[in-house]
Amino acid sequence: MAAMSRLDPLLGEALADLSARRTRRTLHPGQPGPGIVLRDGRVLINASANDYLGLSHHPLLAERAADWAARYGTGAGASRLVTGTLDLHRRVEARLAAFKHTEAALLFASGWQANAAVLPALLKAAATQGAPPLLFADRLIHASLQHGIQASGLRQHRFRHNDLDHLETLLSASADVPGRRFIVTESVFSMDGDRADLARLRRIADAHDAFLYVDEAHATGVLGPGGAGLSVAAGGVDLVMGTLSKAFGGFGAYVAGSAVLCDWLANACSGFIHTTALPPPVLGAIDAALDLLPGMEAERARLAAAAAALRATLRQEGIDTAGSTTQIVPVLVGDVQATLALADAVAGRGVLAIAIRPPTVPPNSSRLRLALSTAHDAHALSRIADSVALSWRAAR
Numbered sequence: 092m093a094a095m096s097r098l099d100p101l102l103g104e105a106l107a108d109l110s111a112r113r114t115r116r117t118l119h120p121g122q123p124g125p126g127i128v129l130r131d132g133r134v135l136i137n138a139s140a141n142d143y144l145g146l147s148h149h150p151l152l153a154e155r156a157a158d159w160a161a162r163y164g165t166g167a168g169a170s171r172l173v174t175g176t177l178d179l180h181r182r183v184e185a186r187l188a189a190f191k192h193t194e195a196a197l198l199f200a201s202g203w204q205a206n207a208a209v210l211p212a213l214l215k216a217a218a219t220q221g222a223p224p225l226l227f228a229d230r231l232i233h234a235s236l237q238h239g240i241q242a243s244g245l246r247q248h249r250f251r252h253n254d255l256d257h258l259e260t261l262l263s264a265s266a267d268v269p270g271r272r273f274i275v276t277e278s279v280f281s282m283d284g285d286r287a288d289l290a291r292l293r294r295i296a297d298a299h300d301a302f303l304y305v306d307e308a309h310a311t312g313v314l315g316p317g318g319a320g321l322s323v324a325a326g327g328v329d330l331v332m333g334t335l336s337k338a339f340g341g342f343g344a345y346v347a348g349s350a351v352l353c354d355w356l357a358n359a360c361s362g363f364i365h366t367t368a369l370p371p372p373v374l375g376a377i378d379a380a381l382d383l384l385p386g387m388e389a390e391r392a393r394l395a396a397a398a399a400a401l402r403a404t405l406r407q408e409g410i411d412t413a414g415s416t417t418q419i420v421p422v423l424v425g426d427v428q429a430t431l432a433l434a435d436a437v438a439g440r441g442v443l444a445i446a447i448r449p450p451t452v453p454p455n456s457s458r459l460r461l462a463l464s465t466a467h468d469a470h471a472l473s474r475i476a477d478s479v480a481l482s483w484r485a486a487r
Protein backbone atom coordinates (compact mmCIF):
# COMPACT_ATOMS: atom_id res chain seq x y z
CA MET A 92 0.00 0.00 0.00
CA ALA A 93 1.50 3.31 -1.04
CA ALA A 94 2.00 5.48 2.00
CA MET A 95 1.05 9.15 1.99
CA SER A 96 3.82 11.54 2.84
CA ARG A 97 3.20 13.76 5.84
CA LEU A 98 3.45 16.80 3.60
CA ASP A 99 0.88 15.59 1.05
CA PRO A 100 -1.98 17.81 2.29
CA LEU A 101 0.25 20.89 2.10
CA LEU A 102 1.78 19.93 -1.24
CA GLY A 103 -1.62 18.98 -2.67
CA GLU A 104 -2.90 22.42 -1.81
CA ALA A 105 0.11 24.04 -3.46
CA LEU A 106 -0.55 22.01 -6.62
CA ALA A 107 -4.25 22.96 -6.60
CA ASP A 108 -3.20 26.57 -6.29
CA LEU A 109 -0.90 26.24 -9.31
CA SER A 110 -3.75 24.63 -11.27
CA ALA A 111 -6.09 27.47 -10.36
CA ARG A 112 -3.55 29.97 -11.64
CA ARG A 113 -2.89 27.79 -14.72
CA THR A 114 0.80 27.63 -13.93
CA ARG A 115 0.93 23.96 -13.01
CA ARG A 116 3.45 21.96 -15.05
CA THR A 117 3.09 18.34 -16.10
CA LEU A 118 5.53 15.75 -17.37
CA HIS A 119 4.63 14.34 -20.79
CA PRO A 120 6.14 11.05 -21.88
CA GLY A 121 7.05 11.08 -25.56
CA GLN A 122 9.72 9.25 -27.49
CA PRO A 123 11.52 12.04 -29.33
CA GLY A 124 12.96 11.32 -32.75
CA PRO A 125 15.16 13.83 -34.55
CA GLY A 126 13.08 17.01 -34.79
CA ILE A 127 9.84 15.33 -33.74
CA VAL A 128 8.04 14.52 -30.53
CA LEU A 129 5.14 12.31 -29.49
CA ARG A 130 2.52 14.28 -27.55
CA ASP A 131 -0.78 12.79 -26.39
CA GLY A 132 -0.64 10.11 -29.06
CA ARG A 133 0.23 12.49 -31.93
CA VAL A 134 3.56 13.02 -33.66
CA LEU A 135 4.40 16.73 -33.71
CA ILE A 136 7.28 18.70 -35.16
CA ASN A 137 9.44 19.52 -32.15
CA ALA A 138 10.21 23.25 -32.09
CA SER A 139 11.10 23.21 -28.40
CA ALA A 140 14.21 21.03 -28.04
CA ASN A 141 17.82 22.16 -27.75
CA ASP A 142 19.17 19.43 -30.02
CA TYR A 143 20.27 22.17 -32.42
CA LEU A 144 22.38 20.03 -34.74
CA GLY A 145 20.40 16.80 -34.45
CA LEU A 146 23.37 15.03 -32.86
CA SER A 147 21.26 13.26 -30.21
CA HIS A 148 20.33 10.74 -32.92
CA HIS A 149 23.60 10.68 -34.84
CA PRO A 150 24.82 7.12 -35.48
CA LEU A 151 28.45 7.96 -34.64
CA LEU A 152 27.48 9.10 -31.14
CA ALA A 153 25.24 6.07 -30.57
CA GLU A 154 27.97 3.74 -31.83
CA ARG A 155 30.73 5.16 -29.64
CA ALA A 156 28.44 5.32 -26.61
CA ALA A 157 27.63 1.62 -27.09
CA ASP A 158 31.25 0.73 -27.75
CA TRP A 159 32.56 2.52 -24.66
CA ALA A 160 29.78 1.01 -22.52
CA ALA A 161 30.72 -2.46 -23.71
CA ARG A 162 34.46 -1.89 -23.22
CA TYR A 163 34.58 0.25 -20.09
CA GLY A 164 31.25 -0.38 -18.33
CA THR A 165 28.02 1.51 -17.90
CA GLY A 166 29.08 3.32 -14.73
CA ALA A 167 32.27 4.95 -13.49
CA GLY A 168 31.64 3.43 -10.07
CA ALA A 169 32.97 6.27 -7.95
CA SER A 170 33.57 9.99 -7.80
CA ARG A 171 36.42 11.49 -9.78
CA LEU A 172 38.83 11.86 -6.84
CA VAL A 173 38.23 8.32 -5.56
CA THR A 174 38.49 5.80 -8.41
CA GLY A 175 36.05 7.32 -10.92
CA THR A 176 38.61 9.03 -13.15
CA LEU A 177 39.34 6.96 -16.25
CA ASP A 178 41.70 7.79 -19.09
CA LEU A 179 38.48 8.56 -20.96
CA HIS A 180 37.73 11.54 -18.72
CA ARG A 181 41.19 12.96 -19.20
CA ARG A 182 40.97 12.42 -22.94
CA VAL A 183 37.57 14.14 -23.24
CA GLU A 184 38.66 17.01 -20.98
CA ALA A 185 41.79 17.59 -23.05
CA ARG A 186 39.70 17.59 -26.23
CA LEU A 187 37.16 20.02 -24.69
CA ALA A 188 39.96 22.38 -23.69
CA ALA A 189 41.32 22.31 -27.24
CA PHE A 190 37.81 22.86 -28.61
CA LYS A 191 37.32 25.91 -26.33
CA HIS A 192 40.89 27.20 -26.85
CA THR A 193 41.60 27.06 -23.11
CA GLU A 194 44.40 25.53 -21.09
CA ALA A 195 42.13 23.05 -19.33
CA ALA A 196 38.57 21.81 -18.92
CA LEU A 197 36.69 19.91 -16.25
CA LEU A 198 33.63 17.71 -16.73
CA PHE A 199 30.53 18.14 -14.59
CA ALA A 200 27.41 16.01 -14.20
CA SER A 201 25.17 18.69 -15.72
CA GLY A 202 25.12 22.36 -16.57
CA TRP A 203 22.78 23.07 -13.68
CA GLN A 204 25.13 21.35 -11.29
CA ALA A 205 28.18 23.15 -12.69
CA ASN A 206 26.68 26.61 -12.25
CA ALA A 207 25.08 25.81 -8.91
CA ALA A 208 28.37 24.46 -7.55
CA VAL A 209 31.17 26.43 -9.20
CA LEU A 210 29.87 29.94 -8.48
CA PRO A 211 29.59 29.52 -4.69
CA ALA A 212 32.99 27.79 -4.58
CA LEU A 213 34.68 30.69 -6.40
CA LEU A 214 32.80 33.38 -4.48
CA LYS A 215 33.64 31.82 -1.14
CA ALA A 216 37.31 31.55 -2.11
CA ALA A 217 37.35 35.21 -3.13
CA ALA A 218 35.70 36.17 0.17
CA THR A 219 38.58 34.69 2.14
CA GLN A 220 40.87 37.35 0.63
CA GLY A 221 39.30 40.00 2.85
CA ALA A 222 36.28 42.03 1.83
CA PRO A 223 33.36 40.04 0.39
CA PRO A 224 33.31 39.95 -3.43
CA LEU A 225 30.98 42.16 -5.46
CA LEU A 226 28.87 40.31 -7.96
CA PHE A 227 27.34 41.84 -11.10
CA ALA A 228 24.88 39.69 -13.05
CA ASP A 229 22.69 40.16 -16.09
CA ARG A 230 19.04 40.27 -15.04
CA LEU A 231 18.08 37.36 -17.32
CA ILE A 232 20.68 34.77 -16.33
CA HIS A 233 19.62 31.13 -16.08
CA ALA A 234 18.07 29.67 -12.92
CA SER A 235 21.18 27.54 -12.29
CA LEU A 236 23.39 30.66 -12.17
CA GLN A 237 20.90 32.33 -9.86
CA HIS A 238 20.98 29.26 -7.67
CA GLY A 239 24.77 29.37 -7.48
CA ILE A 240 24.76 33.04 -6.57
CA GLN A 241 22.09 32.53 -3.92
CA ALA A 242 24.03 29.60 -2.46
CA SER A 243 26.97 31.97 -1.93
CA GLY A 244 24.79 34.20 0.25
CA LEU A 245 26.11 37.30 -1.52
CA ARG A 246 23.96 40.24 -2.47
CA GLN A 247 24.07 40.74 -6.23
CA HIS A 248 24.05 43.83 -8.42
CA ARG A 249 21.81 43.03 -11.37
CA PHE A 250 22.27 44.97 -14.57
CA ARG A 251 19.53 45.42 -17.16
CA HIS A 252 19.58 42.67 -19.76
CA ASN A 253 22.58 43.09 -22.10
CA ASP A 254 22.82 46.75 -21.03
CA LEU A 255 26.57 47.13 -20.58
CA ASP A 256 26.28 50.88 -20.00
CA HIS A 257 24.21 49.97 -16.96
CA LEU A 258 26.85 47.45 -15.89
CA GLU A 259 29.54 50.12 -16.16
CA THR A 260 27.41 52.53 -14.13
CA LEU A 261 26.99 49.94 -11.38
CA LEU A 262 30.71 49.12 -11.39
CA SER A 263 31.64 52.81 -11.17
CA ALA A 264 29.10 53.44 -8.41
CA SER A 265 30.84 50.87 -6.22
CA ALA A 266 34.38 51.80 -7.27
CA ASP A 267 35.36 52.65 -3.67
CA VAL A 268 33.99 49.45 -2.17
CA PRO A 269 36.73 46.88 -1.52
CA GLY A 270 36.38 43.28 -2.73
CA ARG A 271 37.00 41.35 -5.92
CA ARG A 272 34.56 41.94 -8.78
CA PHE A 273 32.72 39.14 -10.61
CA ILE A 274 30.62 39.53 -13.76
CA VAL A 275 28.21 36.69 -14.62
CA THR A 276 26.39 36.41 -17.93
CA GLU A 277 25.47 34.13 -20.83
CA SER A 278 26.83 34.39 -24.36
CA VAL A 279 23.45 33.41 -25.88
CA PHE A 280 20.39 33.88 -23.69
CA SER A 281 18.22 30.81 -23.45
CA MET A 282 14.81 32.48 -23.59
CA ASP A 283 15.52 35.46 -25.87
CA GLY A 284 18.06 34.00 -28.29
CA ASP A 285 20.09 37.20 -28.24
CA ARG A 286 23.84 37.53 -27.64
CA ALA A 287 25.97 39.32 -25.11
CA ASP A 288 28.72 41.60 -26.45
CA LEU A 289 31.55 39.52 -25.03
CA ALA A 290 34.32 41.64 -26.55
CA ARG A 291 33.03 44.69 -24.68
CA LEU A 292 32.39 42.65 -21.54
CA ARG A 293 35.98 41.53 -21.70
CA ARG A 294 37.19 45.15 -21.91
CA ILE A 295 34.94 46.14 -19.00
CA ALA A 296 36.18 43.19 -16.96
CA ASP A 297 39.80 44.13 -17.69
CA ALA A 298 39.19 47.77 -16.75
CA HIS A 299 37.71 46.76 -13.37
CA ASP A 300 39.89 43.71 -12.76
CA ALA A 301 36.68 41.67 -12.65
CA PHE A 302 36.42 37.89 -13.01
CA LEU A 303 34.27 37.19 -16.11
CA TYR A 304 32.08 34.06 -15.89
CA VAL A 305 30.23 33.16 -19.09
CA ASP A 306 27.62 30.45 -19.65
CA GLU A 307 27.77 29.21 -23.25
CA ALA A 308 25.01 26.58 -23.01
CA HIS A 309 23.30 27.71 -26.22
CA ALA A 310 26.36 28.85 -28.18
CA THR A 311 28.49 25.73 -27.71
CA GLY A 312 28.59 23.76 -30.95
CA VAL A 313 26.40 26.31 -32.73
CA LEU A 314 28.32 29.61 -32.92
CA GLY A 315 31.90 30.76 -33.21
CA PRO A 316 34.85 29.23 -35.06
CA GLY A 317 34.35 25.47 -35.35
CA GLY A 318 31.32 25.78 -33.06
CA ALA A 319 33.55 26.73 -30.12
CA GLY A 320 31.11 29.39 -28.88
CA LEU A 321 31.47 33.15 -28.64
CA SER A 322 34.13 33.42 -25.93
CA VAL A 323 36.97 32.49 -28.30
CA ALA A 324 36.45 35.50 -30.59
CA ALA A 325 36.29 37.75 -27.52
CA GLY A 326 39.86 36.74 -26.70
CA GLY A 327 38.84 34.41 -23.89
CA VAL A 328 37.18 34.93 -20.53
CA ASP A 329 38.13 33.86 -17.01
CA LEU A 330 35.72 30.95 -16.93
CA VAL A 331 33.45 29.57 -19.60
CA MET A 332 30.97 26.80 -18.98
CA GLY A 333 28.63 24.99 -21.31
CA THR A 334 26.47 21.93 -21.48
CA LEU A 335 26.99 18.76 -23.47
CA SER A 336 23.24 18.20 -23.47
CA LYS A 337 22.20 20.69 -26.15
CA ALA A 338 24.03 20.96 -29.50
CA PHE A 339 26.41 18.22 -28.29
CA GLY A 340 23.48 15.81 -28.31
CA GLY A 341 24.55 14.04 -25.13
CA PHE A 342 24.67 14.83 -21.45
CA GLY A 343 26.92 16.48 -18.90
CA ALA A 344 28.70 19.81 -18.86
CA TYR A 345 32.15 21.38 -18.85
CA VAL A 346 33.93 24.26 -17.24
CA ALA A 347 36.91 25.56 -19.25
CA GLY A 348 39.65 28.00 -18.29
CA SER A 349 43.15 28.04 -16.91
CA ALA A 350 44.85 24.88 -15.64
CA VAL A 351 45.08 26.38 -12.15
CA LEU A 352 41.37 27.21 -12.13
CA CYS A 353 40.37 23.66 -13.14
CA ASP A 354 42.87 22.08 -10.74
CA TRP A 355 41.54 24.22 -7.90
CA LEU A 356 37.90 23.36 -8.71
CA ALA A 357 38.78 19.65 -8.59
CA ASN A 358 40.08 20.29 -5.09
CA ALA A 359 37.45 22.66 -3.76
CA CYS A 360 34.14 22.44 -5.63
CA SER A 361 31.67 20.22 -3.77
CA GLY A 362 29.52 19.68 -6.89
CA PHE A 363 32.57 18.18 -8.62
CA ILE A 364 34.01 16.25 -5.69
CA HIS A 365 30.96 14.63 -4.12
CA THR A 366 29.29 13.15 -7.16
CA THR A 367 29.92 10.11 -9.35
CA ALA A 368 32.08 10.60 -12.45
CA LEU A 369 30.33 10.70 -15.84
CA PRO A 370 29.86 7.16 -17.18
CA PRO A 371 31.72 5.77 -20.24
CA PRO A 372 28.75 5.72 -22.68
CA VAL A 373 28.11 9.43 -21.99
CA LEU A 374 31.81 10.14 -22.54
CA GLY A 375 31.70 8.14 -25.79
CA ALA A 376 28.89 10.33 -27.14
CA ILE A 377 30.80 13.51 -26.17
CA ASP A 378 33.98 12.19 -27.79
CA ALA A 379 32.14 11.41 -31.05
CA ALA A 380 30.46 14.85 -31.02
CA LEU A 381 33.94 16.38 -30.70
CA ASP A 382 34.93 14.51 -33.88
CA LEU A 383 31.98 15.98 -35.76
CA LEU A 384 31.35 19.50 -34.44
CA PRO A 385 34.38 21.41 -35.78
CA GLY A 386 33.52 20.28 -39.32
CA MET A 387 29.83 21.16 -39.20
CA GLU A 388 30.14 24.66 -40.70
CA ALA A 389 27.56 23.92 -43.40
CA GLU A 390 25.02 22.77 -40.79
CA ARG A 391 25.70 25.86 -38.65
CA ALA A 392 25.17 28.12 -41.69
CA ARG A 393 21.95 26.28 -42.58
CA LEU A 394 20.66 26.67 -39.02
CA ALA A 395 21.45 30.40 -38.99
CA ALA A 396 19.72 30.90 -42.35
CA ALA A 397 16.65 28.98 -41.19
CA ALA A 398 16.40 31.14 -38.07
CA ALA A 399 16.77 34.36 -40.10
CA ALA A 400 14.00 33.22 -42.46
CA LEU A 401 11.74 32.31 -39.53
CA ARG A 402 12.27 35.72 -37.90
CA ALA A 403 11.48 37.48 -41.19
CA THR A 404 8.21 35.54 -41.57
CA LEU A 405 7.17 36.20 -37.98
CA ARG A 406 8.02 39.90 -38.13
CA GLN A 407 5.87 40.23 -41.25
CA GLU A 408 3.00 39.11 -39.05
CA GLY A 409 3.85 41.82 -36.55
CA ILE A 410 5.30 39.31 -34.09
CA ASP A 411 7.96 40.56 -31.66
CA THR A 412 10.95 38.19 -31.70
CA ALA A 413 12.84 40.23 -29.08
CA GLY A 414 16.57 40.50 -29.73
CA SER A 415 16.95 37.07 -31.31
CA THR A 416 19.92 36.64 -33.65
CA THR A 417 20.31 32.89 -33.14
CA GLN A 418 18.53 29.54 -33.52
CA ILE A 419 16.35 30.47 -30.52
CA VAL A 420 13.44 32.61 -31.71
CA PRO A 421 10.92 33.81 -29.12
CA VAL A 422 7.35 34.71 -30.07
CA LEU A 423 6.53 37.33 -27.45
CA VAL A 424 2.94 37.36 -26.29
CA GLY A 425 2.99 38.79 -22.75
CA ASP A 426 -0.13 37.40 -21.13
CA VAL A 427 0.05 33.86 -19.70
CA GLN A 428 -3.42 32.70 -20.87
CA ALA A 429 -2.93 34.11 -24.36
CA THR A 430 0.43 32.36 -24.60
CA LEU A 431 -1.04 29.02 -23.52
CA ALA A 432 -3.86 29.46 -26.04
CA LEU A 433 -1.37 30.22 -28.80
CA ALA A 434 0.70 27.13 -27.89
CA ASP A 435 -2.50 25.01 -28.08
CA ALA A 436 -3.40 26.45 -31.47
CA VAL A 437 0.12 25.82 -32.81
CA ALA A 438 0.00 22.25 -31.47
CA GLY A 439 -3.34 21.84 -33.25
CA ARG A 440 -1.41 22.60 -36.45
CA GLY A 441 1.13 19.88 -35.70
CA VAL A 442 3.98 21.83 -34.07
CA LEU A 443 5.09 21.65 -30.44
CA ALA A 444 6.14 25.12 -29.26
CA ILE A 445 6.12 25.17 -25.48
CA ALA A 446 4.74 28.22 -23.68
CA ILE A 447 7.37 29.75 -21.41
CA ARG A 448 5.89 31.61 -18.47
CA PRO A 449 7.02 33.28 -15.26
CA PRO A 450 9.04 32.55 -13.22
CA THR A 451 11.20 31.23 -16.11
CA VAL A 452 10.76 34.64 -17.78
CA PRO A 453 9.90 38.03 -16.19
CA PRO A 454 6.21 38.87 -15.52
CA ASN A 455 4.19 39.86 -18.61
CA SER A 456 6.76 38.42 -21.00
CA SER A 457 5.26 34.97 -21.57
CA ARG A 458 6.18 33.62 -24.95
CA LEU A 459 6.56 30.64 -27.21
CA ARG A 460 10.21 29.72 -27.42
CA LEU A 461 10.96 28.34 -30.87
CA ALA A 462 14.23 26.45 -31.11
CA LEU A 463 15.34 25.38 -34.56
CA SER A 464 17.48 22.38 -35.39
CA THR A 465 19.17 21.02 -38.49
CA ALA A 466 16.93 18.00 -37.84
CA HIS A 467 14.11 20.16 -39.27
CA ASP A 468 13.95 19.76 -43.07
CA ALA A 469 12.50 22.46 -45.36
CA HIS A 470 9.01 21.04 -44.93
CA ALA A 471 9.25 21.08 -41.13
CA LEU A 472 10.63 24.63 -41.15
CA SER A 473 7.77 25.95 -43.24
CA ARG A 474 5.26 24.15 -41.01
CA ILE A 475 6.80 25.79 -37.94
CA ALA A 476 6.57 29.25 -39.49
CA ASP A 477 3.06 28.69 -40.92
CA SER A 478 1.60 27.18 -37.76
CA VAL A 479 2.71 30.15 -35.68
CA ALA A 480 1.75 32.77 -38.27
CA LEU A 481 -1.73 31.29 -38.87
CA SER A 482 -2.42 30.76 -35.18
CA TRP A 483 -1.28 34.30 -34.43
CA ARG A 484 -3.57 35.73 -37.11
CA ALA A 485 -6.51 33.66 -35.88
CA ALA A 486 -5.99 35.00 -32.36
CA ARG A 487 -6.09 38.67 -33.46
Ligand SMILES: *Cc1c(COP(=O)(O)O)cnc(C)c1O
Nearest residue numbers: 201202203233235281308334336
Ligand atom coordinates in the same frame (compact mmCIF):
# COMPACT_ATOMS: atom_id res chain seq x y z
C1 LIG B 1 20.23 24.34 -20.12
C2 LIG B 1 21.03 25.36 -19.42
C3 LIG B 1 21.81 25.03 -18.32
C4 LIG B 1 21.74 23.68 -17.66
O1 LIG B 1 22.38 22.70 -18.41
P1 LIG B 1 21.99 21.16 -18.19
O2 LIG B 1 23.15 20.42 -18.72
O3 LIG B 1 20.73 20.95 -18.95
O4 LIG B 1 21.81 20.96 -16.72
C5 LIG B 1 22.63 26.01 -17.79
N1 LIG B 1 22.66 27.26 -18.29
C6 LIG B 1 21.87 27.62 -19.34
C7 LIG B 1 21.93 29.01 -19.84
C8 LIG B 1 21.02 26.69 -19.92
O5 LIG B 1 20.22 27.04 -20.91
